[in-house]
Amino acid sequence: MDRKKKLLIVSHAPSPNTLTLRDAVAQGAGHEDIENVEVTVLAPLDAGPDDVLACDAIILGTTENLGYMSGALKDFFDRSYYPCLEKTQALPFAYYIRAGHDGTGTRRAIESITTG
Structure with a gap:
């Protein structure tokens, strides 16, 4: 049997609604019809470069704060970007973005960092 693939979910969930959203993402990723996937869910302040380097795929979740990603997810990027860049x-x-407006600024920021 092949080794299980590791999916990392890094999600900022400061409210009951965002916690429900994060849990729905994790539940979908861990659905019984999906085989050989180990799902790990971490808050951005608990995740770091070692977690990213150990996973096979990642899902990022954030609230939209003043047209930008949460400070917690930005902190995760700040600590993880350079150690993970070449690897x-x-x-x-x-x-995914829990947007209070249209999420455009948050989407642009995440895409800029992840394609950098």
Whole structure:
């Protein structure tokens, strides 16, 4: 049997609604029809470069704060970007935004960092 693929979910969930959203993402990723995937869910302040380097794919979740990602997710990027830069090119990822406006600024920021 092949080794399980590791999916890392890094999500800022400061409210009951965002916690429900994060849990729905984790539940979908861990659905019984999906085989050989180990799901790990971490808050951005608990995740770091070692977690990113150990995963096979990542899902990022954030609230939209003043047209930008949460400070917690930005902190995660600040601590992880350079240690992971040359080692995670082509790492599959997805993201979701709990937007209070249209999420455009948050989307632009995440895409700028992840394609940098």
